[in-house]
Each structure stands twice: as structure tokens, then as C-alpha cells.
Amino acid sequence: MSTHIKSTVEELVRPFLDENGFELIDIEYVKEGGNWFLRVYVDKEGGIDIDDCGRISEYLSARLDEKDPIPNAYFLEVSSPGAERPLKKTQDYHKAVGEHVFVTTYEPVDGLKEFEGKLLSFDEQTVVIEVGKKQHVIPFAKVASARLAIVF
Numbered sequence: 001m002s003t004h005i006k007s008t009v010e011e012l013v014r015p016f017l018d019e020n021g022f023e024l025i026d027i028e029y030v031k032e033g034g035n036w037f038l039r040v041y042v043d044k045e046g047g048i049d050i051d052d053c054g055r056i057s058e059y060l061s062a063r064l065d066e067k068d069p070i071p072n073a074y075f076l077e078v079s080s081p082g083a084e085r086p087l088k089k090t091q092d093y094h095k096a097v098g099e100h101v102f103v104t105t106y107e108p109v110d111g112l113k114e115f116e117g118k119l120l121s122f123d124e125q126t127v128v129i130e131v132g133k134k135q136h137v138i139p140f141a142k143v144a145s146a147r148l149a150i151v152f
Helices: 002-019 050-067 090-096
Strands: 023-034 035-043 075-079 099-109 113-124 127-130 134-139 141-149
Touching: 002 035, 002 050, 035 050, 035 113, 050 075, 090 113, 099 127, 099 134, 113 134
Parallel strands: 035 075
Antiparallel strands: 023 035, 099 113, 099 141, 113 127, 127 134
């Protein structure tokens, strides 16, 4: 059901985002405690602000009220993905080459399941990350999650 809701929400919000220069980063529909949350993460060149989130939320809320695809009560949240933006699509990985990233894998690669370092390259088959002085070549199919990481 969650996949159906996410695809329906994307279908509803995509025209508004495209028309206004926003990029859809992710949609989550999750239960936390006793409450359901529909979270829509968006971005745009130069970043988004609270007014942008408000406009998107108002638009999406009206569309959701019309279509009513979610059977239970939920909280709608529209926000930026933040500084530690998730890498979901292949284009996200391409844009992140040269950036500091944190990647987890489904199974060990080079004896590790977590990698934090510079994303050296991505060719849609492999992710190459430099951790310290060592390069790790990770099959893309083994990547469980990835995000930009802040360097302190």
C-alpha cells in the first residue's frame, strides 16, 4: 500500500513541482508511534525556503483532499532534504561525484558494510569511494542507502 500511496502522491505533486522549478527528492509514508506521516522532500537550485514548502504543501493538500488516496489520518510534511541529502536516483549519484558521502551496503564489501568518504566516481554499475587513502569499489546493486555527509 505504501508504494501505491507514494506513486499517487508523486503523480499529484509532480506537475506543480516541474512547473515551479522544484526537484522531487523523496516521498515517505511511514508510521511513527501511533501516527502516520506523509513526508515529501523537495529541493531547487539555490535551496528551498519555508515559503516554498508552504506553497507546495497547500497545493498538495488540496489535491490529496480531492483524490483522497490515503484511507487513514496522517500528517503532511513538506521539507528540504537537508545538508545530508539522500542519494536515491542515479542522477543524484552523478551530481554527488567529488562530494563527501555515507554509503551502507546490503552485504560486506572489502569486509565493510559502511563507507564514509569522497565519492570518486559512479558509472551506474559501481560506486567508487575513497576512505582515507583506500579506494573501495562497491557494486551499485549492493548499495542499501547513500546520502551526502557533512565533514567536521
